[in-house]
Amino acid sequence: MLLDGPQTVQQLLTRVGVEATNLSQQLTVLRQTGIVVSFRDRGLVAYRLRTPAVAVLLAAGQQMLHEILSDRDGLLTELETDQGGAQPGN
Incomplete structure (x- = not known):
């Protein structure tokens, strides 16, 4: 805001x-x-x-989160494949 x-x-x-x-x-x-x-x-x-640099930092953080969340399904599949389909706690 x-x-x-x-x-x-x-x-x-x-x-x-x-x-x-x-x-x-x-x-x-x-x-x-x-x-x-x-x-x-x-x-x-x-x-x-305090400075326009804060806006730049916030925009970079927002972009990072967007990319991470966009890739989360692929990362989850990759993790499950690497673990042989094992679910946490099993």
Whole structure:
């Protein structure tokens, strides 16, 4: 959501649909790790990505997960073949 630009806490709450306390905790972690920065916008607390490089990193992670999940069925078949069709726990 912050890939679209800065968002106030209220905007984030509307888009995410979680309890305010949960969002606050997540934003605190993201702020403490340097992923986002907070600032005041017309008296409201807002957040933005610290650097555009965060968006690049997130896009790379999304692409990796997409590729991994796309290949998961083939990987599962390959693992089962390598194990002679044995199922875990057998």
